[in-house]
Amino acid sequence: MTDETKRTVRAQFGRQARWYTASAVHRGSASLGELLRLSAPLPEARALDVATGTGFTGLALAARCRQVVGVDLTPDMVREARRLAADRGVPNFLLCLGDAEALPFPDRAFDIVACRHAAHHFPDFPRALAEMGRVAKIGGRVVLNDTCAPENPALARAMNEWELRRDPSHVTNRPPSELVALVDQSGLRVEAAVMTQVPLEFADWVRRSGVAAAEAAALRASLLGASADARSAFRIRLEGDTLRFAWDEIVILGVKR
């Protein structure tokens, strides 16, 4: 099951790497600013960006740190990130292939460990958190950002069903309370948890994950036909023909004891 999920991740993101490079959501949602603020990077810091994708978070950290290493499971995403770093002339952003659940780095190697918009793809998220804590130095900052499900289980189920229909590599979005509890249980000291929102436009959201036209139409109808509670929780609305909605996001700072 775990290996199957990871094969699906590589296939899914391998197909879609070029859409991620162009994605406004990944380039700069409010969460990226919060992640940078909570990372509190110093010029001498060495940072790790786990599941770096096409490298937006890694590139932002590289402007503020001595060195950033980006690690990702999908070769095409790593290739795109490497190309972006070269195009932008960012020599202190290094890239490698690797699994968040078995990070290829020694203990206590990094001052900052960031992970953005990816934890919902990890089959064993507690293990990934343990790995992030392991490679952080004592006093180092682990900053986790992900979209989160509502606390209401029915709404959480609806969000996860939509995400899974859109992206077969989706595992689960968790509510904020569960994410904070898991960071705490991993042994990190939770020092901050900040909520933000990621505004989404339906056509861009399905294009980025390569959903076939018929399924995209069914998914659009499902969002538009959702309960009043769901439409309110996810801010689902039509502006002309354009379907817009938003997920909540959380940015959590855990400090290595």
Ligand SMILES: C[S@@+](CC[C@H](N)C(=O)[O-])C[C@H]1O[C@@H](n2cnc3c(N)ncnc32)[C@H](O)[C@@H]1O
């Ligand atoms: C939405 S993209 C990441 C976006 C990126 N962090 C950013 O800030 O723009 C999700 C990434 O998670 C990666 N991924 C999924 N499961 C992974 C795992 N177990 N280990 C490492 N990377 C993984 C995928 O290959 C994909 O590149």
